[in-house]
Amino acid sequence: MAKNNILSLVEIFNESIFRIPDFQRGFSWEESQLDDFWEDIILLKNGRTHYTGLITVEQLLKENVSEIEKWKEDLWLFDAGQKAYHVIDGQQRLTTMIILIKVILDTLDDNESISFKKKEDWVKKFLYVEHGLYTSFIFGYEKDNPSDEYYRTNILGQTSSSSDKYPETLYTNNLHNALIYFKDKVREIGSEKKQEVFTKVVNRLKFNFYEIDNDLDVYVTFETMNNRGKPLSNLELLKNRFIYLTTLVVDDKNKDYNQERLRKDINETWKTIYEYLGKNKDQILPDDEFLRNHWIMYYKYDRKEADAFSKFLLNKRFNAKNIFDKEAKYPLGFKEIKEYSDSLRESVKYWYLIHNPHDSSFNQEIVEWLQKFDRLGFSSFTPLLMSAMTKGYNNDALLDLLKAAEKFNFLIFRVTGRPSNTKNSHFYRLAHDMYWGNATINEVIDDINLNIYGDDKHDPWFSALDFQKNCRDRFQKDEGFYSWSGIRYFLYEYELHLQKESGGIQKVDWSDWVARKKDRSIEHIYPQSAKKRCWTIHFKFNKKNRDRLLNSLGNLVLISRSKNSELQNRCFKEKRKHLDRYGNHVGFFNGSFSEIEVAEVGRDEEWTPQKIQKRGRKMLRFLEKRWKVSLEDDNSLLNINDILGIDFDL
Numbered sequence: 001m002a003k004n005n006i007l008s009l010v011e012i013f014n015e016s017i018f019r020i021p022d023f024q025r026g027f028s029w030e031e032s033q034l035d036d037f038w039e040d041i042i043l044l045k046n047g048r049t050h051y052t053g054l055i056t057v058e059q060l061l062k063e064n065v066s067e068i069e070k071w072k073e074d075l076w077l078f079d080a081g082q083k084a085y086h087v088i089d090g091q092q093r094l095t096t097m098i099i100l101i102k103v104i105l106d107t108l109d110d111n112e113s114i115s116f117k118k119k120e121d122w123v124k125k126f127l128y129v130e131h132g133l134y135t136s137f138i139f140g141y142e143k144d145n146p147s148d149e150y151y152r153t154n155i156l157g158q159t160s161s162s163s164d165k166y167p168e169t170l171y172t173n174n175l176h177n178a179l180i181y182f183k184d185k186v187r188e189i190g191s192e193k194k195q196e197v198f199t200k201v202v203n204r205l206k207f208n209f210y211e212i213d214n215d216l217d218v219y220v221t222f223e224t225m226n227n228r229g230k231p232l233s234n235l236e237l238l239k240n241r242f243i244y245l246t247t248l249v250v251d252d253k254n255k256d257y258n259q260e261r262l263r264k265d266i267n268e269t270w271k272t273i274y275e276y277l278g279k280n281k282d283q284i285l286p287d288d289e290f291l292r293n294h295w296i297m298y299y300k301y302d303r304k305e306a307d308a309f310s311k312f313l314l315n316k317r318f319n320a321k322n323i324f325d326k327e328a329k330y331p332l333g334f335k336e337i338k339e340y341s342d343s344l345r346e347s348v349k350y351w352y353l354i355h356n357p358h359d360s361s362f363n364q365e366i367v368e369w370l371q372k373f374d375r376l377g378f379s380s381f382t383p384l385l386m387s388a389m390t391k392g393y394n395n396d397a398l399l400d401l402l403k404a405a406e407k408f409n410f411l412i413f414r415v416t417g418r419p420s421n422t423k424n425s426h427f428y429r430l431a432h433d434m435y436w437g438n439a440t441i442n443e444v445i446d447d448i449n450l451n452i453y454g455d456d457k458h459d460p461w462f463s464a465l466d467f468q469k470n471c472r473d474r475f476q477k478d479e480g481f482y483s484w485s486g487i488r489y490f491l492y493e494y495e496l497h498l499q500k501e502s503g504g505i506q507k508v509d510w511s512d513w514v515a516r517k518k519d520r521s522i523e524h525i526y527p528q529s530a531k532k533r534c535w536t537i538h539f540k541f542n543k544k545n546r547d548r549l550l551n552s553l554g555n556l557v558l559i560s561r562s563k564n565s566e567l568q569n570r571c572f573k574e575k576r577k578h579l580d581r582y583g584n585h586v587g588f589f590n591g592s593f594s595e596i597e598v599a600e601v602g603r604d605e606e607w608t609p610q611k612i613q614k615r616g617r618k619m620l621r622f623l624e625k626r627w628k629v630s631l632e633d634d635n636s637l638l639n640i641n642d643i644l645g646i647d648f649d650l
Helices: 031-043 075-079 091-106 119-126 148-153 170-188 191-206 218-224 234-246 259-277 289-300 308-318 334-355 362-375 382-390 395-415 424-435 441-453 464-476 487-504 512-515 545-549 572-576 593-601 609-627 640-646
Strands: 001-010 016-020 052-058 084-089 130-131 132-139 139-140 205-211 520-523 556-558
Touching: 001 191, 001 289, 031 052, 031 170, 031 191, 052 091, 075 132, 084 382, 084 545, 091 139, 091 170, 091 191, 139 148, 148 170, 148 640, 170 259, 191 205, 191 441, 205 234, 234 259, 234 289, 234 308, 234 334, 234 424, 259 289, 259 334, 289 308, 289 382, 289 424, 334 362, 334 382, 334 545, 362 395, 362 487, 362 512, 382 395, 382 441, 382 487, 395 441, 395 487, 395 609, 464 640, 487 520, 487 556, 487 593, 487 609, 556 593, 593 609, 609 640
Parallel strands: 016 084, 016 139, 052 205
Antiparallel strands: 001 205, 052 084, 130 132, 520 556
């Protein structure tokens, strides 16, 4: 029968040890959850208790673990009268409290006491005990959990000959951040307050300690549990489901591959997944975004299932019914589980490289084009890119795919202005076909180009007339190219083009540029506040046409540094060659390649409507050449000046 008691942490840890099983996720709490926990402690009044939540456990019996390798160092604890439990729910709260306890105990000398006990006694109570050659941990992860070694060495401060076995992951990063968080908090409070916090944690935080019946399925219990704090992601749920299925599958045909090996393979897969998703700490990759894109690639995409990949994986594909039902639509055994797990493990490496090309072994040109994609936004093409990389296509083929996909992305979404989901289901199916060998990368490239440019039998998706219409609409709103969704990407590509032509070194880094506000990275050469005579003498138009010139493409320039408002409104002569108050050259002649071009165009020290028009036409010619399109033909409906918003006499 299940046992249910309201207990303090001291009572919970009375002659008991706890292990987080391999089907559990790692430590997922971030600063917001830590803040809530710390506030609960600080606000708890003296003499009061605080209900902290549910702890659900399953008791482990010695006879059930004695043959398991990962338990060999801890079996003596059973003989010493200790009870052992798997933590089914509540590991986030327990882990958080153990880290805080460890931080506080580390501030004490070995002979110091806290809350009426010596430091040594509390270490044995909550952290670890020595037994011969072994160190047994009171609370921690099972040895095949990816977080185990990191927790032992980096949190508890123990040495291990295999501390490099598991690399840092998203979860180990969270453990590290929690450690730093509590070190900072404990440092801020005095000695008396530290004693008070410790007493609150071990004695006055109360838990509903629930021990489930042995005949309950712990995997199902875990999956259906209402987790407090931070819900499980679909990727975390899928891991639990896979571990659960390993207890059910039997393969009489393959005696060499058993449940234990499959379980180890699954743990290895999820270790790898979280290693790569969390590898770049400045850009953590979301669990479910990876899982959804992999699902698109692996399983045939159906628009009806666009927002239901988790339902497909958990409810339709990987469930117990498919193991036992001989007539199941999706039969399930060792082979299907392992193949999908292996595919996840292999694909996540390329998923990481797509978003972090600088870490790859791809040649420099592929890295540069992946960076272009990152700037532009990947839209519907990530499954295609992951599929091509997973299939091992050579650099030339990958480069051609990147170029074709970038053209579609920019021309169809940014220039023509079609919705960002245009043709996504089509490209998703191509990713699936390429992954399973039903389409080659060259066929995919040809298909993308056909959708852009069309042929005798197919209408193109690119339309210069739509671009012209969109420009007209923006100018009608007095916004022009300044509000164009593609303006930052286009100006940066134009800057790279000028840099290449000059043979110079890069002057503008994308990350620094986009980090600035738009008005501090894109300069209006003819300024928004143009009241000085040097401007009014050349721009003798009504307000509507002045605004059109202001926001015309040729009047916008990518700047290498923030210019203050004073400089922005100065005469062009001053803008070209300007010294700041420290004597630094900050004018156009000393700026980006785009700024230098503007300075050379205005070498007579004047900036006029005609120069805006001329430069704008030059930039549109670059667009035509760079993306292989035409914005002008014999059709009177198409006109460059109309696109530039200069449809009046200068």
